[in-house]
Amino acid sequence: MVACPNTRRSVTGYVMLLGKSPVSWKSKKQPTVSKSSNELEYRAMAATTSETTWLVRLLTELGMKNLKPVALHCDNQSAIHIGKNPVFRERTKHIEIDCHFTRDKVLEGLFVLNYTPTAEQLADIMTKALSSFQHNKLKFKLGMYPDTFPSLMGDIDDSSDDESAED
Template identity: 50%
Template structure:
């Protein structure tokens, strides 16, 4: 704020342009006839240019409707994309647990296991492999947490193609058509769009 640069001004113009073009965007919640919990999680490997930390992004759906999403820089630097993605799997599991408890408290039921979608096959293998290897010992706490929830049948994991990964919206810089596609998949509508 005290000494803005041209690059910061251009970033401000970019954000302002996006906001001006998305004034009519909103969420329409519909009854899809179920209360299943589904989550898409993603990470950008070493995405921060200054710290090389990865960013975790996830979105949680209940009954086909988006109810929770988050984008956050990870606390440590990951040395591989699999480790960054695996760390990205641990955070939404906690969110799924919270959403599940909230649904129970308001008197609804939901079927378990909740589905956790990830686009990294190596991270999915770490989740399903019962043997810890030397090269994964520093993510062991996250491994135990996610594996325990898989064993309890609280979550199940699945692979999603990168082109269908909804978490990309929260972790990567995308072009306008990709943003529109992902916003559509998240259930966002534009009330000003012609019908």
């Protein structure tokens, strides 16, 4: 899907969870135009792989163990196949070498690539215009509940504050 009608560049987004808590997230317009949805998704996987590799290294240095393999979810089966198959070269010549970083990390055992349906992609909340139902569904899955945030307007009935100020 093309995000910007003028530049034809798409938006990459990811959300990283530690348990059920988001610990890192990003949404950014891709620096180049992708020739296919496979390339678009694969570039998004490469950006996620880079950030996750750094995060796993940091958490390991902080003493966390058993962080591997990390599940990397994608809604494009062809991009997953490219990431898993080291011999799938002829069809992927147009994808830059740095994107093959994902494939190397899969072969090293750092990542497991999983298919996740588009409706379940958490990062879509940052990259796409969603229906209010889908937006609320993804917001809930990220642990953002509407009742957990207090109103910035304060209480409607402020008369109790006035009485305490007079005492």
